Each structure stands twice: as C-alpha cells, then as structure tokens.
Amino acid sequence: xxxxxxxxxxxxxxxxxxxxxxxxxxxxxxxxxxxxxxxxxxxxxxxxxxxxxxxxxxxxxxxxxxxxxxxxxxxxxxxxxxxxxxxxxxxxxxxxxxxxxxxxxxxxxxxxxxxxxxxxxxxxxxxxxxxxxxxxxxxxxxxxxxxxxxxxxxxxxxxxxxxxxxxxxxxxxxxxxxxxxxxxxxxxxxxxxxxxxxxxxxxxxxxxxxxxxxxxxxxxxxxxxxxxxxxxxxxxxxxxxxxxxxxxxxxxxxxxxxxxxxxxxxxxxxxxxxxxxxxxxx
Amino acid sequence: xxxxxxxxxxxxxxxxxxxxxxxxxxxxxxxxxxxxxxxxxxxxxxxxxxxxxxxxxxxxxxxxxxxxxxxxxxxxxxxxxxxxxxxxxxxxxxxxxxxxxxxxxxxxxxxxxxxxxxxxxxxxxxxxxxxxxxxxxxxxxxxxxxxxxxxxxxxxxxxxxxxxxxxxxxxxxxxxxxxxxxxxxxxxxxxxxxxxxxxxxxxxxxxxxxxxxxxxxxxxxxxxxxxxxxxxxxxxxxxxxxxxxxxxxxxxxxxxxxxxxxxxxxxxxxxxxxxxxxxxxxxxxxxxxxxxxxxxxxxxxxxxxxxxxxxxxxxxxxxxxxxxxxxxxxxxxxxxxxxxxxxxxxxxxxxxxxxxxxxxxxxxxxxxxxxxxxxxxxxxxxxxxxxxxxxxxxxxxxxxxxxxxxxxxxxxxxxxxxxxxxxxxxxxxxxxxxxxxxxxxxxxxxxxxxxxxxxxxxxxxxxxxxxxxxxxxxxxxxxxxxxxxxxxxxxxxxxxxxxxxxxxxxxxxxxx
Numbered sequence: 001x002x003x004x005x006x007x008x009x010x011x012x013x014x015x016x017x018x019x020x021x022x023x024x025x026x027x028x029x030x031x032x033x034x035x036x037x038x039x040x041x042x043x044x045x046x047x048x049x050x051x052x053x054x055x056x057x058x059x060x061x062x063x064x065x066x067x068x069x070x071x072x073x074x075x076x077x078x079x080x081x082x083x084x085x086x087x088x089x090x091x092x093x094x095x096x097x098x099x100x101x102x103x104x105x106x107x108x109x110x111x112x113x114x115x116x117x118x119x120x121x122x123x124x125x126x127x128x129x130x131x132x133x134x135x136x137x138x139x140x141x142x143x144x145x146x147x148x149x150x151x152x153x154x155x156x157x158x159x160x161x162x163x164x165x166x167x168x169x170x171x172x173x174x175x176x177x178x179x180x181x182x183x184x185x186x187x188x189x190x191x192x193x194x195x196x197x198x199x200x201x202x203x204x205x206x207x208x209x210x211x212x213x214x215x216x217x218x219x220x221x222x223x224x225x226x227x228x229x230x231x232x233x234x235x236x237x238x239x240x241x242x243x244x245x246x247x248x249x250x251x252x253x254x255x256x257x258x259x260x261x262x263x264x265x266x267x268x269x270x271x272x273x274x275x276x277x278x279x280x281x282x
Numbered sequence: 283x284x285x286x287x288x289x290x291x292x293x294x295x296x297x298x299x300x301x302x303x304x305x306x307x308x309x310x311x312x313x314x315x316x317x318x319x320x321x322x323x324x325x326x327x328x329x330x331x332x333x334x335x336x337x338x339x340x341x342x343x344x345x346x347x348x349x350x351x352x353x354x355x356x357x358x359x360x361x362x363x364x365x366x367x368x369x370x371x372x373x374x375x376x377x378x379x380x381x382x383x384x385x386x387x388x389x390x391x392x393x394x395x396x397x398x399x400x401x402x403x404x405x406x407x408x409x410x411x412x413x414x415x416x417x418x419x420x421x422x423x424x425x426x427x428x429x430x431x432x433x434x435x436x437x438x439x440x441x442x443x444x445x446x447x448x449x450x451x452x453x454x455x456x457x458x459x460x461x462x463x464x465x466x467x468x469x470x471x472x473x474x475x476x477x478x479x480x481x482x483x484x485x486x487x488x489x490x491x492x493x494x495x496x497x498x499x500x501x502x503x504x505x506x507x508x509x510x511x512x513x514x515x516x517x518x519x520x521x522x523x524x525x526x527x528x529x530x531x532x533x534x535x536x537x538x539x540x541x542x543x544x545x546x547x548x549x550x551x552x553x554x555x556x557x558x559x560x561x562x563x564x565x566x567x568x569x570x571x572x573x574x575x576x577x578x579x580x581x582x583x584x585x586x587x588x589x590x591x592x593x594x595x596x597x598x599x600x601x602x603x604x605x606x607x608x609x610x611x612x613x614x615x616x617x618x619x620x621x622x623x624x625x626x627x628x629x630x631x632x633x634x635x636x637x638x639x640x641x642x643x644x645x646x647x648x649x650x651x652x653x654x655x656x657x658x659x660x661x662x663x664x665x666x667x668x669x670x671x672x673x674x675x676x677x678x679x680x681x682x683x684x685x686x687x688x689x690x691x692x693x694x695x696x697x698x699x700x701x702x703x704x705x706x707x708x709x710x711x712x713x714x715x716x717x718x719x720x721x722x723x724x725x726x727x728x729x730x731x732x733x734x735x736x737x738x739x740x741x742x743x744x745x746x747x748x749x750x751x752x753x754x755x756x757x758x759x760x761x762x763x764x765x766x767x768x769x770x771x772x773x774x775x776x777x778x779x780x781x782x783x784x785x786x787x788x789x790x791x792x793x794x
Binding site for chain 1: 533724760
C-alpha cells in the first residue's frame with residue numbers, strides 16, 4: 001500500500017504555488033479544482049491543472065486532482081481534462097455507493113478512450129448522509145482511501161466546527177469504514193499553519209486513531225507530519241522482532257508465530273510490516 | 283582592454299586612473315605605504331560645535347571636485363547624506379566625488395544631483411534608484427564599486443583620498459567622541475565610519491543626541507573629529523532597522539536554508555567553530571536552524587561575525603557562542619546587546635577583511651553563507667546587477683567572506699520570476715568561482731569540483747547533489763534560456779575585487 005501520510009492541497013488556479021510542489025516530498029499533491037477555485041476561474045483552472053500535471057516535476061509525490069462534486073456542472077469536464085494525467089481522483093461530497101458508480105462509469109469511458117490504466121478514487125465524506133453510507137462507499141473497488149471534511153459536515157449537522165463535540169466519533173466511523181474494507185483512512189487538515197507543535201500533536205493523534213495520513217495546506221507542514229507518523233524507536237525495534245519471528249516460523253514451517261513465549265496473530269505481523277514501511281522511508 | 287582571470291574584458295583605466303586586471307585572489311601583492319590625512323590642530327579652548335551644515339562646509343573649506351564620504355549605518359533611515367548633499371548643492375559646489383559606504387533607496391534625490399553637476403561621480407555601493415539611474419547613463423564619470431574591506435584598502439592605500447568625512451553620529455559629545463548605541467537614532471556600531479575618521483582631511487560629526495563630555499562608550503574618538511553639528515534628526519529608526527529581519531516563510535527558501543545547514547553540519551560544525559551571520563530571510567533561517575542544531579548537539583561556537591540580529595544575540599545570551607564580532611547591527615536587540623554585553627564587540631571595518639592588512643576576521647571563519655543575484659557554471663557569483671543589466675546592489679562584504687571563510691556557501695533559488703539564477707554566465711562577476719565552494723538551491727546543491735573534501739564529506743547525505751551544469755540546465759528547462767541584457771558599449775561602473783583589481787565592468791543599459 002502506498003504511503004499517504006501527507007497530501008498537499010494546492011489551489012488549481014495559482015501557477016506560482018504549483019511550480020515547486022515536487023520539492024517538498026509530500027506523499028501526494030492535490031491540485032484542487034473545487035473549493036479553492038472561484039466559479040469564475042473554473043475553466044482556466046482546469047486547463048492550468050491539465051498542463052501542470054504534464055509539465056511540472058512532482059518528484060516522488062503521487063499526482064491527485066480534486067475535481068468538483070457530482071452535483072455541479074463541472075465534474076465531467078474536469079475528469080475529461082485531467083484524468084489522463086493524474087493518478088488519483090479526489091472526489092468531494094460523496095454520499096452513496098451510487099455516487100461512486102456514476103463517477104466510476106464516467107472514468108471507465110475516459111480510461112478506455114485513452115487507453116489508460118485504471119485510476120483510483122479517494123472520496124471525501126462531507127455530509128451526514130455520506131457518513132452514514134461511508135462503509136458502503138469504501139467498499140467500492142475504485143476507492144483507495146476514505147477522507148473526510150469537517151467544515152461541510154459540521155454545517156450539515158448544524159453545529160459550529162470549533163465547538164463540535166462529535167468529531168472524534170466521525171473520525172472513528174471513517175477509520176472503521178475504511179479499515180473494514182482494507183482501505184486507507186485519511187484525516188482532514190490542521191489549518192493553523194504557524195502552530196507547529198499543535199500540528200505535530202494533531203497528526204500524532206490522527207495516527208493513533210488509526211488514520212494513515214492527514215491533509216496539509218502548506219509545504220512547511222509536511223516534514224512535521226512525517227515526523228509525527230514516524231514510529232518510535234521502541235515501535236521499530238518491536239516490529240523488527242515480530243517480522244523476524246514471522247520469517248523464522250515460515251522457515252521452520254510453523255503455523256504459529258511466537259515471540260518471547262507470546263503468540264503473535266497475523267494482524268500484529270501486518271501492523272509490524274506497516275511500522276517498518278513507515279520507518280524505512282525516513 | 284585586457285582579459286582578466288575570470289575571462290572578462292576590462293579596461294586598464296577608469297576615470298583616468300590606472301587599475302590592474304583581476305589576477306586571482308591573493309595574486310596581486312600590495313605596494314607602497316599607507317596614506318595619511320592632513321595634520322591639523324584644534325587649539326585649546328576652541329569649540330567644535332557648529333550650528334549649521336552650511337557653516338561647517340565653509341569651515342572645512344570644501345571646494346569643487348573634492349571627495350566627501352558617508353557611512354551607511356543608518357541604512358534606509360538615513361537623513362544625513364541627502365541633507366549634506368542638498369546643502370552642498372545649494373551652496374553651488376560642483377563635481378563632487380561622493381564616496382559613501384553604501385546608498386539606499388532613501389537616497390534617490392542624489393540622482394538629480396548627478397544631472398545638475400553637483401556630483402561628478404559616486405564611488406560606493408548603490409542599492410536601488412541611484413544605481414538604476416546610473417545604469418541608464420545618468421553619471422558623467424564611471425562609478426567604482428568596492429567591497430566593504432576593499433573600500434578600507436582604497437582609503438588606506440591612498441587610492442581614494444577623502445577630503446571631508448561627514449559622520450552621522452547617534453550620540454556625540456561636544457568634543458567629538460561618538461557612538462552608535464545610544465540616542466533616538468541608535469544604529470549599533472559605527473564600524474564603517476572609523477577608517478574615514480582616521481584618513482579624511484576633515485571630519486564632521488552630525489548628531490541628534492548631544493551628551494555631556496565624555497560620551498561613552500566611544501567608537502570614534504575626539505582626536506579624529508574636527509567639528510560637531512547638532513541637528514534635529516539624523517534618521518528614522520524604522521528605516522535604520524531596515525534589513526530583512528524575519529525568517530523566510532517561503533517553503534522553497536526554507537528548503538534552501540535546510541540544505542545549507544546540512545552542508546555546514548557535514549563540513550564545518552564542530553566545537554569552537556565560527557560563522558558569518560547576516561540579514562535576509564534565508565540567512566536568518568540558517569542562523570536559527572544552526573542555533574537549534576548546536577543546542578541539540580551541545581556544540582558551542584567560538585564566535586559569530588555579524589551582521590548582528592536578534593537571532594545572534596539570543597545565541598550569545600544562551601551561551602551557544604562565546605563572542606559576537608559586530609560590524610553592523612540590523613535590529614534594536616543587536617544595538618542593546620552591543621551596549622550591554624562585554625562579549626559583543628564592535629569591530630572596525632579595517633579588521634573585517636582587508637587583504638592588504640595583517641589579517642582580517644574573515645580569515646578565521648569556518649563557514650559563511652551568502653546570497654547572490656546570479657551564479658554561473660564556473661561558480662562565479664553576481665551580487666551587483668540583475669539579469670536585465672541594471673546595477674541595483676552593492677558588493678557589501680560578499681567578497682571578503684567568500685575569500686576568507688574556510689567554507690563558502692552561496693544560497694540562491696534556482697530561478698526568480700521565471701528567470702534562471704543559475705546560468706551559463708553571470709551578467710556581472712562580483713566574486714570569482716575560485717573562492718566559492720557550494721551553491722545551494724531548493725533543488726539541491728552543487729559542489730565546486732576543486733573541493734574534493736566537501737564532496738567526500740557530503741557522501742551519504744540526503745541532500746540532492748548536482749553537477750552545476752546540470753543545475754543550470756534544469757533552470758533553463760523550467761524557464762527557457764535567458765535573454766542577454768540590452769546594453770551599449772559604454773562602461774558605467776567598474777567592479778573591483780577587494781585587492782583593487784578590476785574583476786568586471788557594468789555596461790549602460792538601453793532604455794526600452
């Protein structure tokens with residue numbers, strides 16, 4: 001599974017902010033056609049993003065595009081222009097499995113016409129209905145990960161974002177929905193770009209809630225989030241022992257893995273693999 | 283005309299004065315004896331206080347064609363240069379040679395005095411509008427730009443003789459003892475003015491803070507000062523502290539700073555090391571990150587040479603550095619520390635990096651981080667002109683830090699506003715590639731091939747290491763090949779290496 005600790009949102013109508021995106025080592029870069037682009041710039045931004053995807057060096061970052069939602073008149077045109085050049089479609093305000101089916105069908109047509117490999121989708125859950133249907137949405141084969149957005153969701157709930165008491169339950173539901181379908185769970189952004197300590201704590205908390213990454217809105221946030229997702233030395237040491245024990249059991253043809261007299265279950269081995277993956281990239 | 287050691291065609295004469303072509307750092311030995319100033323006497327009981335600029339100009343006997351000097355500690359808040367020059371203009375003097383340590387945008391009114399003949403030529407750094415005017419041919423004679431220490435060398439050797447030095451003094455007593463740490467226009471050290479005070483035929487202090495005798499501390503002493511002119515205001519404190527004083531928040535500039543830090547860490551960082559600090563967003567970030575790293579590693583520096591800012595002062599107070607050597611203060615924290623901390627020492631510019639001396643501070647530096655407007659594939663650096671050929675910046679201490687420091691790092695973005703900064707050939711050579719070790723960009727670093735030791739030290743680093751030509755090609759791939767500036771054959775300025783040889787010239791820019 002790809003590392004998606006950080007996904008950097010970049011407005012799709014600002015070339016100055018796009019030109020160096022490959023330098024910052026975000027796991028993914030999202031060129032945004034949705035909320036950061038005013039209605040009057042939707043057309044220009046779509047063309048700019050299309051050419052940026054082809055010409056800008058994204059470094060090691062995965063190329064994502066957040067297109068406009070399926071209730072807008074823009075999403076099909078967005079897909080047609082950008083799908084050939086990006087790897088993942090970030091789809092806002094997904095509310096049901098049927099929404100995914102509709103987008104899937106449109107993507108399949110474009111992929112067939114252009115001879116493209118199948119692209120992945122990361123739906124964003126931003127409504128109460130979407131949240132209720134999150135497990136079904138995550139089960140769609142196009143879905144690589146499940147993300148969520150706090151502003152729209154709290155608005156839909158009719159509560160102020162800063163005073164909302166329900167967000168940890170929302171987070172838990174996103175994690176359950178994603179993990180039940182063996183998909184990644186992605187937390188939302190931390191919007192105070194000056195508060196490094198707050199960001200670190202937020203990202204570490206996301207990690208321990210079961211998220212695989214968070215969104216970032218400024219390149220200076222990336223390294224801090226990667227640090228927060230970096231396993232501790234103890235975790236790495238423990239994971240190494242578990243993987244070694246698993247290899248040992250495999251060599252000896254044993255079905256049961258044990259370490260220091262303790263039985264190790266397969267999910268624990270999987271978690272150890274993930275920890276080492278997180279550790280090795282650093 | 284001849285071709286110098288960096289391949290530039292340079293004249294043998296500027297303003298009918300002979301100059302040698304640049305032959306390489308340290309390749310042109312000094313000649314002769316130090317120059318001297320007029321021996322003069324202030325009789326016992328005679329007051330040095332003069333109540334107007336006009337009167338003092340009469341007293342010093344200013345004549346057409348003479349050389350007047352100024353220091354730039356008041357930076358973009360300086361009132362003194364414009365005030366004195368306007369008085370000189372009003373009194374009808376012509377053909378003055380202006381010899382400032384640097385000029386700033388606030389000095390734009392001087393451009394008019396180039397036109398009306400008050401000023402014959404400027405020999406000094408020109409930051410901004412005056413440089414721009416000169417680039418388009420506003421000056422009758424050719425400008426001569428020297429580095430900070432190159433200017434000291436020129437004065438000491440007699441290459442430039444100062445007739446009258448006008449010294450802006452944030453604090454003075456009535457008998458001419460001066461300092462920069464007190465008063466409403468406090469600027470910190472008066473390091474740039476010290477050589478002028480010693481070598482000028484007449485020295486005039488201009489102050490807005492007259493204190494009882496004796497002023498203390500003393501930066502410039504009474505025996506070198508002939509007159510003291512009290513005025514209402516010598517400067518605007520906001521403009522005096524006008525360096526770039528905030529750490530950059532640009533992610534690409536921060537990346538440059540982190541790469542520079544990694545190079546310092548691998549090559550120079552050790553207990554007791556020393557480095558050159560400065561203002562400017564990247565430089566401040568390097569200083570701060572270096573402080574963080576030293577704290578983490580438990581490493582203490584022996585000294586920091588400044589350009590002093592709050593970040594340096596904090597390191598001094600925290601005990602991360604033993605001594606701060608200060609030629610220029612960029613904020614009020616630096617001014618306060620210079621006044622109060624005994625291990626924060628004001629250093630005369632003559633001590634900074636004059637090659638024709640018994641050794642400068644720069645010779646003791648382990649690492650120096652410098653900026654540039656352009657860098658080329660021979661590691662030559664331009665800090666004077668922009669890619670359109672306009673002369674918009676002075677040399678500052680760039681040459682001496684590059685030449686003196688054991689590790690010289692140039693931090694630059696790969697391109698600015700879609701114009702490549704790393705290029706095949708710089709528009710103007712200010713500092714030759716032979717004294718530049720590493721070029722750091724947001725895309726990675728290029729190491730001067732002659733520094734095998736740095737190549738070896740950086741082995742295993744995560745910082746991307748490029749051949750400088752590949753870095754230049756990358757810049758051209760993103761931006762396209764830059765156009766040459768549109769210039770005429772007229773030379774409007776000579777850029778001197780710190781030893782007084784001509785390293786390059788600047789040509790007149792055609793107006794569109």
